[in-house]
Amino acid sequence: MKAQLLDGKATAADIRRELAERVAKLTAAGGRPPGLGTVLVGDDPGSHTYVSGKHRDCAQVGIASLRRELPADATQRQVEDVIDELNADPACTGYIVQLPLPRHLDANAVLERMDPAKDADGLHPVNLGRLVLGVEAPLPCTPRGIVELLRRYEVPLAGARVCVIGRGITVGRPIGLLLTRRSENATVTLCHTGTKGLAWHVREADIVVAAAGSPGLITKEMLRPGAAVLDVGITRTDNGLVGDVHPEAAQAAGWLAPMPGGVGPMTRAMLLANVVEAAERNANSV
Numbered sequence: 641m642k643a644q645l646l647d648g649k650a651t652a653a654d655i656r657r658e659l660a661e662r663v664a665k666l667t668a669a670g671g672r673p674p675g676l677g678t679v680l681v682g683d684d685p686g687s688h689t690y691v692s693g694k695h696r697d698c699a700q701v702g703i704a705s706l707r708r709e710l711p712a713d714a715t716q717r718q719v720e721d722v723i724d725e726l727n728a729d730p731a732c733t734g735y736i737v738q739l740p741l742p743r744h745l746d747a748n749a750v751l752e753r754m755d756p757a758k759d760a761d762g763l764h765p766v767n768l769g770r771l772v773l774g775v776e777a778p779l780p781c782t783p784r785g786i787v788e789l790l791r792r793y794e795v796p797l798a799g800a801r802v803c804v805i806g807r808g809i810t811v812g813r814p815i816g817l818l819l820t821r822r823s824e825n826a827t828v829t830l831c832h833t834g835t836k837g838l839a840w841h842v843r844e845a846d847i848v849v850a851a852a853g854s855p856g857l858i859t860k861e862m863l864r865p866g867a868a869v870l871d872v873g874i875t876r877t878d879n880g881l882v883g884d885v886h887p888e889a890a891q892a893a894g895w896l897a898p899m900p901g902g903v904g905p906m907t908r909a910m911l912l913a914n915v916v917e918a919a920e921r922n923a924n925s926v
């Protein structure tokens with residue numbers, strides 16, 4: 641039996657259509673269109689591709705684009721000046737700082753300087769804190785995209801055993817906070833490079849979120865037959881992009897969000913959703 645596809649590409653396209661209608665409503669009322677800012681430092685080709693994709697998505701939905709690019713040797717001061725500028729710019733509804741930043745820069749200081757109300761990534765410490773507290777705030781895009789994908793395909797979450805592999809700030813750390821809310825009610829185990837007996841933990845899981853960045857880490861033999869498997873790993877190799885889930889794992893999985901075409905497009909769609917929601921909040925507060 642082959643796994644049912646969790647089609648992130650098609651689902652993201654549906655979400656963009658829904659968001660385009662909400663943007664049209666905002667602008668029909670005479671408001672200015674929402675604007676997404678991106679701050680890109682350096683010339684990592686992967687980062688450039690991602691940022692360009694985000695602006696293409698914006699154009700489709702009616703969100704204006706504000707691109708800010710700095711050279712790889714930009715100083716902390718120069719990056720923070722751009723942050724201050726976007727915080728003050730009324731045309732910028734929300735923005736992201738593309739990660740990772742070059743190593744000589746202090747990424748945490750940059751993130752803390754952002755206006756939390758303009759944090760389209762949900763990665764500002766105040767917003768991560770609100771997530772812990774259960775206070776409404778922009779949510780981290782990849783975890784939100786994963787939950788949305790599972791919901792739309794009606795993968796059972798309540799009581800499900802979820803195994804997350806990877807403790808990164810954008811995915812592994814925050815996703816447990818979303819999935820263990822009362823509204824989702826899953827039970828989450830967070831595995832990482834220090835985990836003993838990874839295969840055992842994966843085998844217990846109804847849902848596996850592979851976000852370690854380790855090519856082919858999750859094999860068919862590790863999976864509980866019928867498990868939902870979401871491949872969030874992306875490793876650039878000479879043979880193109882490789883995910884964390886071994887290609888043969890599809891034979892054991894009940895559902896599969898592949899890479900590409902799974903969680904990546906959902907991440908981008910949730911970024912747009914965070915911006916549209918921020919614009920709606922602004923419209924309601926004037």
Ligand SMILES: Nc1nc(=O)c2c([nH]1)NC[C@@H]1CN(c3ccc(C(=O)N[C@@H](CCC(=O)O)C(=O)O)cc3)C=[N+]21
Nearest residue numbers: 736737738739740761781899900901902904905907908
């Ligand atoms: N501040 C910040 N926010 C981020 O959300 C963020 C970041 N920094 N840094 C890098 C990672 C990575 N990331 C991806 C988003 C979409 C795809 C995506 O759409 N992938 C396509 C394939 C893309 C391709 O072919 O290159 C897919 O999976 O189908 C991939 C990766 C967001 N990130």
